[in-house]
Amino acid sequence: MIAFVIRRLLQAVLVMMAVGFVAFSLFAYVGDPVAIMLGQDFTAESRRLLVHELGLDQPFFVQYVHFLLNAAQGNFGISYRLARPVSELLLERLPATLELSLCAAALALAVGVPLGVYTGLNRESWLSRLLLTVSLVGVSLPTFLIGILLILVFSVVLGWLPSFGRGTTVALGWWTTGFLTESGLRALILPSVTLAMFQMTLIMRLVRSEMLEVLRTDYIKFARARGLSDRAINFGHALKNTLVPVITITGLQLGGIIAFAIVTETVFQWPGMGFLFIQSVSAADIPVMAAYLVLIAFFFVMINLVVDLLYYGVDPRLRIDRAAAAGHGH
């Protein structure tokens, strides 16, 4: 168990270092940060001083380590565009993105998984066929278009829900939440549905195909030959075996949700990190881009780590301790 966790952690650290490297290269070699920070008039001397101050005259490797150490402490420098510390900017927008992603993920899973199980078990029913066709339309609808259509219907035509922003938020320490006010909750509805829709249909289709895969296995056939009830076979055997791939899918989809939050936030002008990122890309605000990249990578790595640990909990084949394996495994 411990060895497994350590191996996974090491892998996670490696991925983070690689991402850090990409972010650092961005930082160090793309554009000319010194020129941007100095502005219009500068002397060779003031330039040399700033280069020294930023450590840009040091060897590449030293700079990289320096960057990693700073990043680990949450220090990503100062935004070119907004002239404020990047960490502060991101922290301000983190709650908005997390609340949106959380709602969307919960919605996507709560609807997608049961529908996937249902369509997997009742392959021939007309409802399954209908759901499958509808889901294909869902997969073909780009997230931004879903957002626009929802705005068109619910904000422009019906006027029921707000089309942008987070509504009124309440500050809990540094965390601002939209969960506690009516306007905050109303503002959350359209973006969450938008963000959840694509993932929901994807999750449904993936769960369905995993379910079908499992139902074709020999052990399910053998369970039938043993005369077990449909209930025991479907929910005891098939569902549990579908769980492993479903956990993977969920992990990947959470990643997808964080990525597509960029799109949703742009459509709804949601004051989150994704919206900030898009604005930074347009303005070539490299420190923000680099920091966002590292932060997102960190989320992904954490999600993957949790997924791996969950596997471990579900699948006994990963759990064999070495003594037992040596004693009986042949």
Add this chain to the structure above:
Amino acid sequence: MTMAPDRTKLLEVRNLRVEFPMRRGTLVAVDDVSFDIAPGEVLGVVGESGAGKSMTGAAIIGLLEPPGRIAGGEIRLDGRRIDGLPYEKMRRVRGREIGAIFQDPLTSLNPLYTVGRQLVETILTHLDMSEKAARERALQLLQDVGIPAAERRIDHYPHQFSGGMRQRVVIALALSANPRLIVADEPTTALDVSIQAQIITLIKRLCREHGTAVMLVTHDMGVIAETADRVAVMYAGRIAEIGPVRDVISRARHPYTEGLMGSIPKIGEAGGRLAQIDGAMPRLSAIPKGCAFNPRCAKAFERCRAERPEPLTVDATDVACWLYDPAPAVRR
């Protein structure tokens, strides 16, 4: 037609026909197959792959894979028809009255549950007993099938067992509700040669002890010779010859069986390839007119190419071959 219950027959299969509707017409995987199994008897069913032997087994336990379906004939267990039973009724027959053993022990067990849990679950499905009693029975079964240190192994997962040990667990599962018939589909094919004999001996011993009849489907004549009381030789979806195992082996009557006997391997050698017969079994979509075997048969004559042979009784054996028709062909 009603048949009086016949106590000497546990399973009766009459004119069974299994079809697969395909887009280019219907494939007939099992055609007009009839046989009986007496209580406690071991019937070997032998043939090349695609001969319809596994399909026959699947039809008996009611688990034909769609689009396959029973298109004709009857299957009776103790005189009661079991083909076409509603799903829920057939489910109570499976496991309770007819147990099954599949080919690959590595994939027959659910990897996520301990063998104990899978046994207890099967026992509780069919027998009315407490969970505790079920666990004791599970333990007893594991001991019966020769799993060492069963008290400890009962809580192990399938992946912690070797292939042979897993097949023993599968046998324990098949026996767990004391069925009167076991359909064993190639139970040793996926195993190491050295383990095959052990498993066959085990099946034979347990079934004798429990009085369980066995339908042993295999392509391995050696296994049949070792185990079966009677043997049915299948070719292209039909039974070519069926009779006491000794008769069929020592005095094969159907030319196909003769060819098969020429290729008997001994237990301990790799499975039986039918090297002595020229050509290959026809595809189900292209079964020749007359006797399906006629293009490969050295003794075929005109009638074989025109008319399909019906089973003829010769001593204790039924053989579907015109060579044994006492009446002249012109009679009809």
Add this chain to the structure above:
Amino acid sequence: MDALRRALDSDIYYSFRRSPVVMLSAVVTLLFFAGAIFAPWIAPQNPFDLRQVDLMDASLPPFWLPDGQAHFPLGTDTQGRDVFSTILFGSRISLLVGVFSVVFAMVLGIALGLVAGYAGGTIDAVIMRVADVQLSFPAILIALLIDGVARLVIPQELQHEIALYVLILAIGFSGWVQYARTVRGSCMVEKGKEYVQAARVIGRHPVAIMLQHVLPNVLGPVLVIATIHLAIAIITEATLSFLGVGVPPTEPSLGTLIRIGNNFLFSGEWWITVFPGIALVVMVLAVNLLGDWLRDALNPKLR
């Protein structure tokens, strides 16, 4: 002739003929491709030729609404451009980017898959590790990143000219993993076979002979991946363009059109954004339906 007869008799053609939905999607896909290729000749107007555009025609609704005009069937945008024509030209850009990024991903993926599968060892481990890591990041994020970086590296004056190529590379690069995995798997299977060893003996290069055997084996799966990938690539392009980091507004794709139209949603000119949106969804849906069918048709046991 014989090959044609065989093709018409195949199971795939049969399942194609049996499903009206699939036939319809094939027709729709073909129409989109035809519309895209021949846009300059069949569009009523070249919306990017200022001489053909009249500001007096601006913001006309579709023809069935009051004020709508028959020669602007889907209405006009705020600069007087015919929406139907902009959709034809937009599909051209969308499909161009989609098809070429799929081709790029396919070539890259097949090459890396072959290398990984054939070389094995460290090279294989590195390629597959990178693939694993990349797979855990959504394609859109990778494309966005590559595109963002390219924007910074490339001098301002060149940006408009090569934006399309950058986009194709970015989207293509974000999608090679699936191809590589499939090809690698098949390659590993073939590598162990005797004919590869035999090829060495005869003096043929094993890679050459493996190409000859691996490629036909993976043709089906690669085709399925490519079809589904085309749908994803079109969506990705549209999304990037919608975010304003895709194709330049001088050559708008469907995504760009939707973004531009989105600004007029609240002033009531919904057609400027809704019709390109519908075109995009219908196109992607048709391709997705084809991909779905192809996957089932090539894998009968999955039905």
